[in-house]
Amino acid sequence: MKTFFTALFVLILTGITLNAQETFPVNGAHDERANFYFLTNGTIHINPDEIVENASLVIRNGKIVSVTSETSVPDGAIVKDLDGKHVYPSFIELSTTYGIPAATMKGPRPSKQEFSSGKKGAFSWNESLIPEYDASTEFDHDEKAAAALRKIGFGTVLTHRDNGIVQGSGVLTTLQNDRPHKTILNPRASSHLAFSKAKTYQSPPSSQMGMIALLRQFYLNAEWYEMAGKNETTNLSLAAWRNLKNLPQFFAVRNKLEVLRAARIAQEYNNVYIIRGTGDEYQRAAEIAQTGMPLIIPVNYPKAYDVEDPLDGDLVSLAQMKHWEWAPKNLAVLAEHNIPFAITSDLLDDKKQFLTHVRKAIQYGLDEKSAMHALTTTPAQWLGEEDRLGQLKEGFLANFLITDQPIFESGAKILENWIQGVPDVIQSPDSDLADQKFDFTLDHASFEATINRKANKITLVSPDSTKLEGTVREELDRITFLIKTKSGDYLRLLGYRSENGDIKGTYQDGSGDQKSFQAVLQEKESSDKKPAKDSMEVITPMTYPFTAYGRPALPDQRTVVIENATVWTNTDRGIRTNTDVLIQDGKIAKVGNVRAPSDAIHIDGTDMHLTPGIIDEHSHIAINNGVNEGTLASSAAVRIGDVLNSEDINIYRQLAGGVTTSQLLHGSANPIGGQSALIKLRWGAPPEDLKFEGADPFIKFALGENVKQSNWGEQNTVRFPQTRMGVEQVLEDHFTRALEYGDKKDRGIPYRKDLEMETLLEILNGERFITCHSYVQSEINMLMHLAERYDFRVNTFTHILEGYKVADKMKEHGVAGSTFSDWWAYKYEVIDAIPYNAAIMHDVGVLTALNSDDAEMARRLNTEAAKTIKYGGLTEEEALKLVTLNPAKMLHIDDRVGSIEKGKDGDVVLWNAHPLSIVASAQKVFIDGRLYFDREKNAKEEEAIAQERNRLIQAMIRVKKGGSPTQKAERTPEEEYHCDD
Incomplete structure (x- = not known):
């Protein structure tokens, strides 16, 4: 058996040597050392599930x-x-821009x-789509x-350039201090994407919904280019995508809601994204x-x-305070939800805190094995490198750490980080003298001596409390002390350590006389039981959303x-007065005298008013990262529903305030805006569950000053249109x-989606409906005439402050x-606005509403x-x-x-007074x-919020008083939008 092992050993080493031929000329003598090591007497962590004690590790030529x-x-x-030290696979970093x-x-910045x-070149029309970028062409060792x-445990990294939405390919490399030719393991290991505009002066996209639309269209264009498009045109970006689309796809986001947005894109195009989050994922786990x-x-x-x-x-919101307490528990929560994850040092201001923070996650409930998998085997598997990275097995790269104790123990140190068989000494192990106490005898004088944690200083205290201090130095098997006496003389001690830990030797006093000394090691109290790790728990309950007035679950x-x-x-x-309303299974079941079911909750509505929930036809709440994609004349592809x-x-x-339903609209920056989202205000629900199920789709159009960029400044005088006439065109x-486009589809001609x-075809087919931002009667007439020419009808004119001038024409059109x-006088085109507008349109027979915007x-x-x-004498109803x-x-x-x-949704508001009164307030919604x-309940919640803030x-x-660093308290502004933002 031993002969077989020896033969196999030689064969492996020969193979390695043959495959490691030098392709660069050498200036001088060739160094053909094989980096052949035998590391023995260690605890080898082959992977998180396999540990071998008192084992040896054989490495040669980096494997x-x-x-x-x-x-x-x-x-x-x-x-x-190794003297019993621990050996682990080096960590694998999946999110870095190292060396790029x-x-x-x-x-120069353009004036317009x-x-x-x-x-230059036949690349994508948008500079944020850069699949052609190859990070390996610019990579260099840093x-x-x-x-x-290396100091925090990483041996291999996946690196890329963080620029744009489709960012190109990434490089897998080790962190060995050598030429890229020797360290790069895979020059095209991954594809990278992000919700991030490239470093460019190009205007589009200006919003996150614009980025999402651009990415969705990119996928469709790539499919078309594969099938037929390349026969019609050359697009080097789409051609480059062919080389990336089957690689692991990494997507960087900025919060937990963006994780969900990226995931929806992946699902739409049958992809899997490995999503780099930001640490708040527990809030929507x-x-x-x-x-x-x-x-x-x-x-x-x-x-x-x-x-x-x-x-x-x-200045600090409750959400910020709660996140401070909850953040270390994030990984444990993800593990509880069986979400696969890797751990990164990315986004850490001080990377030296990396291991401390991982250990803190373990204190908050993360299993140690899960942590180690997330740093080694998991990233290796995601990269398709599980046959040479992430474990300590035959044929794997010799990327490993040596630690003085189990790595997740508090105070454990990484002593060495070996990469491709080359050691990097991170720090020296603690001396055996560290924190030791001795019974010290100098000639005939007795002291108790303590050597400090770093083993470089000694303190001696005599029975009469006389205190002497000195320095310690270790060299090979010798130990020297330099101790200052009370007279100011220095004693120079030279000693040797025995097997039982005692130190004996001689010293010279201030007169030069040589005398003997000895230091007998005091026995420490031993305990077979390891001290238990402190476990940490959060006190603040989880709520949805994770902010003030959040709730632990939906009602x-x-x-x-x-x-x-x-x-x-x-x-x-x-x-109807003195009337009962029964709501059952989410629907209004009866209006009138109700015989209540036995399980019903009874609410006394005496002297109170019950109305349907208020519906806001024009709102811009609950939208992230931009309400306008106004960089082009049409943004019909963007969807507010993507960024709820x-x-x-x-x-x-x-x-x-009694609102139960809102239509969330794109802004008014361009003639053809984005697709709107209709939501119910289900506070606590995730974004997709806000959407009003089965509702007809709408889109925002706009006319007037905002569209022609009247007040946007000299920088914005290029985009067509610049006049009201241009809007019609x-x-x-x-x-x-x-x-x-529709004709081509109908005739079965191949087409690019x-x-x-x-x-726009949905509008022409009566499947999507227009809500149009409007003010001036001439433009209102124009759009109605244009719609009639194309055989559809405008659904709604919103704002329409000159509606009273054209109400008869609106009624005829059916808008x-x-x-x-x-509202009036806030810009020139509303100069003719009057408060009687709504009543006049209503009286003429136009379906009329009031909105907030x-x-x-x-x-x-x-x-x-x-x-x-x-203003107009409308009745209360x-x-x-x-x-x-x-x-x-x-x-x-x-x-x-x-x-x-009966049969309507149970969306109702109970008011404490006449609902049109200024003293009325919604009591129950x-x-x-x-x-x-x-x-x-809201009043009680406010008390609880105050108590939670104080805690x-x-x-x-x-x-802070315990010495931990703090950050400055700063207010985070709320994200609120209006039409022209």
């Missing part, structure tokens, strides 16, 4: 020959006694907007960055788990905020009877092209008007509606319908909401029969 219990030294091997130069802007790519990564996407997770825990000053404390859908209320039915039954922000506090605030052109044309109650106004749409009683039934009709959802009648807002503030002050 592992064997892990064995053999103790005989192979001929020619350099022997290293950062992208920079090219050339740039719409086309400035890149020893400073490599050393920093259940939804992330459902995507099936693996994650790369940083351990970038925030520092406590400096909140000693009460005014500083007011239950209960059977509810609201009794003896004044019910505004919005039907021909009018306003379920965590926006305005959802809760507007619930408190844009619409004519796009609808003509959509007709041609175009998301913009698909959307609705959603307006403001009394403003996060604050939406909380009081009921009183906005009341103004039409003063007609006024309330302006914000309930009428917008429901505009949005084609009046079969579900807008009135209180139901959506789908679930109680989403309760004013009585967290006290915890952060204690952390």
Whole structure:
């Protein structure tokens, strides 16, 4: 058997030598050393599940020959006694830009907007789509960055250039201090993407929804190019994508909601993204788990905020405070949800804290094996490198760490990091003298001596408390001391350590006389039991969203009877007093005298008013990272539904104002805007669950000053259109092209799927409906005439402050008007606005509503509606319908909401007074029969929030006083948008 092992050993080494031929000329004598090592007497962690004690590791030419219990030294091997130390596979970093130069802007900044790519060559029209970028062509070893990564345990890294949406390929390399030719393991190991605009002066995209639309269209273009497009045109970017699409796809995001957005793109195009998160994924772990996407997770825990000053404390939101407490538990939560993950040092301000933070995650519940898998075997598998990375097995690269104790123990040190068989000494192990105590005898004087943690200083204390101090130095088997006496003389001691740890030797006093000394090692109290690791727990409960007024779970859908209320039915039954309403299974089951089921919750509505939930036809709340993709004349491909922000506090605030449904619109920066999203204000639900199920799709169009960029400054005088006449031409052109596109589809001619044309074709086919931002009567007339020429109808004119001038024409066309109650004079094109506008349109027979277009106004749409009683003489019922039934009709959802009648959704509001009164406030707001807002509970929540803030503030002050670093308290502004943002 031993003969077989020896033969195999020689064969392996011969093979390695043959495959490691030098391709560079050598200036001088060739160095053909085989880096042949025999490391013995160690605890070898082959992988997180296999550990071999008292084992030996044989490596040669950068690879592992064997892990064995053999103790005989192979001929020619350099022997290293590990003395019981631990050996682990080096970590693998999946998210870094190591060795890759950062992208920079090219050339001087242009004086005007740039719409086309400035890149030379037959590449993508958009400079943020760069699949042709090959990181290996620019990669170079960066020893400073490599050393920093080696010190915290990494031996191999995947590196790329962080620039753009489609960023090109990444390089897999070791961190050995050598030429890239020797360290690169795979020059094209991965494909990288991100929600990130490239370093470019090109204007589009300007929003995250624009980035998503651009990426979706890129995938479609690539498919077409594979099939037929390459016969019609040359596109080097799409051609380059062929080489990347089957590689591991890495996608960088900035928060937990972006994880879900990236996952939806992957699912749409049958991909799997390995998503680099930011550390807040625990806040939506259940939804992330459902995507099936693996994650790369940083351990970038925030520092406590400096909140000693009460005014500083007011700057920090409850969400920020809670995240400070919860962040270390993120990895444990992901593990509980069976989400596959790797761990990265990316996003850490101080990479030296990496292992400390991983250990902290273990204290908060992460299993040690899971942590080690996430640093070794998991990233190796994702890269397809599981046959040579991530474990210590025969044939694997000799990338390993040597530690003085188990690596996740507090205080454990990485002593060496071997990469491709080359050792890098990170730090020396602690001396055996460290923290030792001795009974010290100098001639006839006795002392108790203590050597400090670093084993370089000694303190001697006599029975009469006389204290002497000195230095310690170790060299080979000798130990020397230099001790200062009270007289100022120095004693020079030279000693040798015996096997039992005692030190004996001689010293010279200040007179030069030589005397003897000895130091007898004191026995430490031994304990066979290892001290248990402190486990940490968070106190703040998990809520959805993870902010003030969040809830641990969505409200239950209960059977509810609201009794003896004044019910505004919005039907021909009018306003009914002393009436009951039964809500069951999320629907209104009965209006009238109700015999309540036994399981019903009874709510006394005496002296209270019950109305349908308010519907805001025009809103911009709950949107992330831009409301306008206004860089081009048409952004029909973008979708507000791609960037819903379920965590926006305005959802809760507007619930408190009785709003239950909102249409979230693209802004008014271009003639053809983006696709809108209709949501119910289900506070606590994830983004996709906010969407109003089965609702007809809408799109935002715009006319007027914003579209022609009247007030955008001299920089923005290039994009067509620049006049109101040009707006009409844009619409004519796009609808003509959509007709041609539809004709090609109908005739079965091969075509490239175009998301913009698909959307416009839906309008022409009556499958998608226009809500148009408008002010001036001439443009209102223009769009109605244009729509009639293309045989469709405009659904709604929103704002429409000159609607009273053209109400008869609107009625004839069949278009609705959603307006403001009394806004005017905020720009020139509203100079003719009057507060009677809504009443005049209503009286002419136009379906009329009032909207907010403003996060604050939406909380009081009921009183906005009341103004039409003063300005125009509408009845109370007609006024309330302006914000309930009428917008429901505009949005084609009046079969579900807008009135209180049997079969409608249980979206109702219970007011404490007449709903059009300025003193009325919503007491209870139901959506789908679930109680989403309760004013009585809200008061208790405010008390709980105050208590929770105080507890967290006290915890952060204690952390600061304990010596931990803190960060400055700064307010994070809320993300709010208007039409022209």
